[in-house]
Amino acid sequence: MSNTQSNIPTAAAQTEHAIPMFSPTKELERIGYSNIQREMEKVLKSGTYISGPGVVVFEEAAAEYMGTKYAIAVSSGTMALELGLKAIGLSPKEPVTINANTFVAVAEAIIAAGGTPDLVDTDPNNWQMPKVATSNIVLASHLYGNASAAINSNTKLLMEDASQSFGARLNERLLGTFAPITAVSLYPTKNLSANGDAGIIFTNEEDYAQKCKALRNHGQSGYQMHQYCGTTGRMDDLLAVVLKLKLAHFDSFLQERRHLAALYTQKLKDTPLQLPVIESGLEPATNLFVVRTAHRDALKQHLTERQIGCGIHYPTPIHQMPAYTSLPWAQKHLPEAELLAQETLSLPIWVGMTEEQVSTVCNEVYRFFDTINRL
Ligand SMILES: Cc1ncc(COP(=O)(O)O)c(C=O)c1O
Numbered sequence: 001m002s003n004t005q006s007n008i009p010t011a012a013a014q015t016e017h018a019i020p021m022f023s024p025t026k027e028l029e030r031i032g033y034s035n036i037q038r039e040m041e042k043v044l045k046s047g048t049y050i051s052g053p054g055v056v057v058f059e060e061a062a063a064e065y066m067g068t069k070y071a072i073a074v075s076s077g078t079m080a081l082e083l084g085l086k087a088i089g090l091s092p093k094e095p096v097t098i099n100a101n102t103f104v105a106v107a108e109a110i111i112a113a114g115g116t117p118d119l120v121d122t123d124p125n126n127w128q129m130p131k132v133a134t135s136n137i138v139l140a141s142h143l144y145g146n147a148s149a150a151i152n153s154n155t156k157l158l159m160e161d162a163s164q165s166f167g168a169r170l171n172e173r174l175l176g177t178f179a180p181i182t183a184v185s186l187y188p189t190k191n192l193s194a195n196g197d198a199g200i201i202f203t204n205e206e207d208y209a210q211k212c213k214a215l216r217n218h219g220q221s222g223y224q225m226h227q228y229c230g231t232t233g234r235m236d237d238l239l240a241v242v243l244k245l246k247l248a249h250f251d252s253f254l255q256e257r258r259h260l261a262a263l264y265t266q267k268l269k270d271t272p273l274q275l276p277v278i279e280s281g282l283e284p285a286t287n288l289f290v291v292r293t294a295h296r297d298a299l300k301q302h303l304t305e306r307q308i309g310c311g312i313h314y315p316t317p318i319h320q321m322p323a324y325t326s327l328p329w330a331q332k333h334l335p336e337a338e339l340l341a342q343e344t345l346s347l348p349i350w351v352g353m354t355e356e357q358v359s360t361v362c363n364e365v366y367r368f369f370d371t372i373n374r375l
Contacts, residue, residue: 019348019357021309022189026352027253031245039241046237051217054237058244062200065247066174070209072201073235074216077163077185080199081109083233084159084181085139087211090115095137096158099129099148100317100337102141105185106161107318110139116327119319121334123149126277127290127344131155142168142175144313144346145191145257145285146278151178159183163199166191167254168285175285181208186243191257191287192250194239253351257286260349260358264289267362271369274343288313289349295372296345302368308361311346 028036043054055073063071074080090096095118096110107117123130129140129148137158140150142165151157151170162168162176163185169175176182184190186198201212211228214221219230246253261284265275274292278284290313293299303310317337319330347361 018307019309019353019361020350021311021346021348022350023352024188024193024195024350026350027193027246027249028242030249030253030351031242035245036242039245040238043237043241049237051234052237054240054244055235058235058240058247059200061244061247063202065250066176066202068177068202069204069206070202072203072209072212072216073240074199074201074212074233075235076197076233077161077183077187077190077199078105078109079216079231079233080183080185080201081106081139081159081161082112083212083215083231084183084201084203084208085109085113085115086215086228087208088158088181097132097136097138097150098318099141099143099150100319100332100334101127101314101340102129102143102161102318103163103314104318104321104323106139106141107324109183117318117329119317119329119332119334119337122337122340124336124340126279127292127340140179143288144276144290145261145287146276147175147282147284149279151175163187163190164287165285166287167250169283170279171281172283176202180205186239189287191254191285192243192246194243196236196239198235198239198243254285256351257349258284260353260355261286261289263355263358264347264349264362267359268365271362271365273365286349288346290344290346292340292343293345294343295368296343298372299365299368300345302371303361303364306364308364309348312341312344313346315341317341 059071059073090113094115096115097118098106100119101122110117129150131149134154137156138150139159140148141161142148145165147170157179160176160179160182165175166184181203184200186194215230216233219226219228221227319332324330
């Protein structure tokens with residue numbers, strides 16, 4: 001190959017140097033593709049693909065990890081939220097307080113369960129749902145891997161959404177064990193991630209567990225006997241067996257995320273970025289490494305042009321989404337949530353990301369601020 005040719009970066013070479021926002025493949029490599037293949041082959045050969053033994057074994061392992069009596073595997077995090085709320089039972093249009101900056105699925109699930117999402121503005125200090133009035137019924141989403149103060153003991157805590165904070169501990173207690181029922185998304189970008197759509201519900205209440213199990217399977221309470229109006233919300237065994245393998249590595253994967261987050265924090269401390277605030281007593285789960293700057297869009301563009309993936313969680317608060325403009329609370333002005341939506345940027349963080357890759361991202365952040373300071 002001539003020199004001229006070798007100097008032209010090929011698509012493959014560019015991909016090699018790119019730093020994705022997230023990558024699930026290193027986790028699978030650590031578990032070992034031969035182990036994964038063996039488990040998946042067992043499922044394929046068994047002929048039972050939905051709610052089979054693979055799902056039951058995963059549920060047992062997940063309940064043991066969480067320290068709850070029950071874990072109910074379902075088809076997505078949204079389904080976990082919806083079925084959990086239906087199991088509790090909302091009265092018609094019952095207001096359920098949620099953070100305006102959480103993922104839209106939370107509002108969808110409350111509406112599907114017959115209630116009304118009632119939005120509260122975001123805490124400007126830690127970018128989470130704040131403590132709310134004690135009379136409010138609360139569905140607390142813990143965002144980015146951190147904890148919402150709304151789980152304090154004075155609140156009527158209906159449910160936790162630990163989708164982004166699975167594995168985080170507050171004063172040594174796992175998030176998701178504060179409410180009577182908790183929903184967790186196992187979407188491919190989450191800390192415990194499936195190779196497809198999946199979710200899980202945790203509870204100690206037998207009634208809720210039984211109802212969720214029935215609801216995910218068309219409300220069946222016995223053979224072809226439908227006690228509730230349910231849905232198709234079950235988990236596939238091919239996903240469950242890989243999730244079970246991942247769970248065995250979960251704590252070491254978490255440690256790695258925390259190490260990468262600590263590196264980012266240390267390296268970025270002299271930039272104008274606002275860095276995540278970790279409350280005392282919290283061991284975060286660092287699902288996302290979210291920073292804040294008024295120059296968010298320009299920084300995102302700078303990183304993207306250098307093949308560094310980054311994301312925004314989320315660019316539009318729920319009350320400003322077109323789907324909800326007809327609802328009364330759509331007219332609310334929630335200044336902190338609105339500002340947060342304009343300023344947050346999620347930097348790449350994933351198991352297997354190298355320290356050099358963190359340095360590359362941080363160097364580009366410094367370069368970006370040097371450039372704008374010179375303007
Ligand atoms: C905070 C939060 N809640 C709920 C969900 C919904 O989960 P899923 O996408 O698995 O339905 C997500 C997923 O992105 C999430 O981040």
